Amino acid sequence: MDKRMSIDEVVEAIPSGATVAIGGSSISRKPMALVRALARSDKRDLTVIVDVGGPDVDLLLGTGRVRRVIYAFVGFEVLGLAPHFRRARQQNLAEFEEWTEYTVMAGLDATIKRVPFMPTHATLGTDVLKVNRSFKEMQDPFGGETLVAVPALAPDVALIHVNYADVQGNGVILGDGHVDVLCAKAAQATYMSCERILSSAELQRFGRDVQILRVYSKGVVEIPWGAHPTGCAPDYRTDLRHLEDYLKAAQSEEGWRRYESEFVDVDHRQYLANHGGPEELVSRLKV
Amino acid sequence: MPLAPGFNIDEVVITAMARQLHGEVLVSSVTAFGSLAAHLAKRRYAPDLAVLSTPESGMDVTPMPTLTLGQFLTDVQQGIPLTMEDIFDAIFRDRFRIWINPSQIDQWGNTNITCIGDWYHPKVALVGARGIPEDTSHLSETFYYLLNHSLRSVVAQVDFRSGAGNGESRAFLGRFGAPTVLVTDLGVFSFDGPEGRMAVRSLHPGVTLEEVQERTGFPLAVPSGKIPETDPPSPEDIRIIREADPLEVRKLELMSGPEAAEKFVAIYERERQTFHATYPRVGKWGR
Numbered sequence: 001m002d003k004r005m006s007i008d009e010v011v012e013a014i015p016s017g018a019t020v021a022i023g024g025s026s027i028s029r030k031p032m033a034l035v036r037a038l039a040r041s042d043k044r045d046l047t048v049i050v051d052v053g054g055p056d057v058d059l060l061l062g063t064g065r066v067r068r069v070i071y072a073f074v075g076f077e078v079l080g081l082a083p084h085f086r087r088a089r090q091q092n093l094a095e096f097e098e099w100t101e102y103t104v105m106a107g108l109d110a111t112i113k114r115v116p117f118m119p120t121h122a123t124l125g126t127d128v129l130k131v132n133r134s135f136k137e138m139q140d141p142f143g144g145e146t147l148v149a150v151p152a153l154a155p156d157v158a159l160i161h162v163n164y165a166d167v168q169g170n171g172v173i174l175g176d177g178h179v180d181v182l183c184a185k186a187a188q189a190t191y192m193s194c195e196r197i198l199s200s201a202e203l204q205r206f207g208r209d210v211q212i213l214r215v216y217s218k219g220v221v222e223i224p225w226g227a228h229p230t231g232c233a234p235d236y237r238t239d240l241r242h243l244e245d246y247l248k249a250a251q252s253e254e255g256w257r258r259y260e261s262e263f264v265d266v267d268h269r270q271y272l273a274n275h276g277g278p279e280e281l282v283s284r285l286k287v
Numbered sequence: 288m289p290l291a292p293g294f295n296i297d298e299v300v301i302t303a304m305a306r307q308l309h310g311e312v313l314v315s316s317v318t319a320f321g322s323l324a325a326h327l328a329k330r331r332y333a334p335d336l337a338v339l340s341t342p343e344s345g346m347d348v349t350p351m352p353t354l355t356l357g358q359f360l361t362d363v364q365q366g367i368p369l370t371m372e373d374i375f376d377a378i379f380r381d382r383f384r385i386w387i388n389p390s391q392i393d394q395w396g397n398t399n400i401t402c403i404g405d406w407y408h409p410k411v412a413l414v415g416a417r418g419i420p421e422d423t424s425h426l427s428e429t430f431y432y433l434l435n436h437s438l439r440s441v442v443a444q445v446d447f448r449s450g451a452g453n454g455e456s457r458a459f460l461g462r463f464g465a466p467t468v469l470v471t472d473l474g475v476f477s478f479d480g481p482e483g484r485m486a487v488r489s490l491h492p493g494v495t496l497e498e499v500q501e502r503t504g505f506p507l508a509v510p511s512g513k514i515p516e517t518d519p520p521s522p523e524d525i526r527i528i529r530e531a532d533p534l535e536v537r538k539l540e541l542m543s544g545p546e547a548a549e550k551f552v553a554i555y556e557r558e559r560q561t562f563h564a565t566y567p568r569v570g571k572w573g574r
Binding site: 126 | 356420
């Protein structure tokens with residue numbers, strides 16, 4: 001089956017109020033072209049699930065698409081804090097639920113394994129257990145030990161970006177895998193963007209690096225530079241200069257409007273042109 | 288700077304960190320200080336360590352701190368790729384160590400990277416607990432470092448417990464995940480004071496107990512007799528650190544404001560060139 005779609009068709013398939021899991025990790029291999037399309041859409045009240053979030057969560061908060069965020073971390077790593085996340089948390093502009101790296105993975109895994117929860121010791125003795133209203137303390141039915149029950153996380157949609165895919169929806173990830181496979185398996189519908197579409201014969205040569213299996217994917221979109229400004233090893237490194245500009249823009253309302261009109265409210269071709277085009281990006285970001 | 292002349296604080300701290308590591312465990316590289324400590328330890332003190340190039344990938348690489356090239360390092364050195372499941376399995380099986388750089392740590396060794404102020408109405412929303420709750424419920428040794436030992440960072444009680452320390456945090460946890468050591472710009476501290484509270488283990492050359500107490504938000508437990516001086520780095524330690532970090536990414540952690548911004552840009556522009564000069568392409572991405 002040929003699962004190729006356009007960016008707009010992916011956005012159309014996501015209803016307001018949907019729960020969307022996003023792959024990647026902070027400033028690495030986020031499906032940013034799909035996220036930008038969602039950010040400039042009229043979708044509302046999304047619940048976003050991220051293990052380690054960055055510009056993805058921050059942009060969706062900054063453009064008012066989000067009602068609720070489930071996260072272990074949201075930040076820009078070496079560049080510091082995420083500005084819209086920080087403002088939204090401090091001014092209670094959305095609902096936030098703090099999880100942890102493993103518990104997000106466990107919640108997705110519970111859905112995959114079709115069980116209501118996964119037990120863990122993680123978060124015992126911390127305040128995460130106090131503020132997270134979804135977790136419950138439980139007794140081990142065999143030995144009586146106190147554990148934490150992490151409920152299943154069941155995303156309607158997963159958005160991920162990979163290096164290569166075939167039209168059937170198999171995907172190759174060459175750098176760190178992050179939690180993309182869990183997102184892809186747990187969601188009702190997984191939409192995958194890729195740097196390049198290859199033939200299925202070419203894709204199979206990647207062996208174990210074919211991490212996304214077509215039985216889990218609903219749509220494939222070829223979007224070169226689709227993770228930009230986050231990095232996509234080995235195709236390009238993170239564009240820290242763009243992310244610095246983003247952080248500056250987010251400091252004022254005027255700066256942010258300007259950023260939106262130049263880099264969010266434009267299609268992907270124009271987005272790349274506003275960076276000086278692919279050649280300019282290659283010279284700055286190719287490793 | 289209270290440190291005795293002739294010593295660089297980064298090299299004193301990294302060496303003190305390196306000397307804590309031992310055994311055959313994975314060591315994650317989240318910060319420049321953490322990865323250099325792992326590298327130095329492997330070269331000089333703990334040859335069986337399995338050092339990673341990023342938080343989640345590339346087992347058995349020689350780390351080289353960069354801003355964006357950790358995943359590329361895995362490839363050029365043909366490091367063994369890992370998954371997030373491998374990382375958390377190693378944490379749960381106690382085959383993992385990490386140097387955590389918290390925003391706050393308290394007298395019990397509770398740590399905070401989540402927020403300043405109340406979680407529901409934070410004065411400053413930081414990044415979220417990430418994987419610290421997993422570490423503080425499973426590892427037999429947990430390591431912390433701070434480069435700005437002050438009343439704001441070393442406090443009587445953290446605003447939020449992202450990580451579980453000693454005292455009441457241990458109620459359902461037992462010994463796994465209890466704090467082991469804190470290295471700061473002033474000294475080395477353990478958590479074997481009364482009821483597991485923070486105690487002075489050694490002070491860096493030139494640092495006095497009065498200075499440390501003045502910059503600590505609670506009365507420190509002090510060993511009887513003369514307080515030992517932290518063993519300073521040897522010329523060999525210093526050589527290894529400098530060779531492993533030709534871009535001086537470690538210095539960024541000690542800087543702020545315009546100085547940091549300038550250094551940051553310089554490293555970002557130079558890192559690809561330095562990287563290729565140090566490691567010619569031999570991984571599968573370059574073939």
